[in-house]
Amino acid sequence: MRRAYNSVMHLPKLNSCPQCAAPYISHRVCPACGFYKERQIVSVKAQA
Numbered sequence: 269m270r271r272a273y274n275s276v277m278h279l280p281k282l283n284s285c286p287q288c289a290a291p292y293i294s295h296r297v298c299p300a301c302g303f304y305k306e307r308q309i310v311s312v313k314a315q316a
């Protein structure tokens with residue numbers, strides 16, 4: 269019983285990315301497009 273409840277509590281809060289609509293963890297950069305706080309933080313398609 270208690271174990272199942274803990275697993276639920278442990279899940280991070282998900283938001284929908286305003287840029288690509290993919291689910292991303294709150295206060296984290298979107299893993300799909302690198303978008304965070306209305307800014308492009310990570311260059312996903314960056315190639316040196």
Ligand SMILES: [Zn+2]
Pocket residue numbers: 285286287288289290298299300301302303
């Ligand atoms: Zn995104």
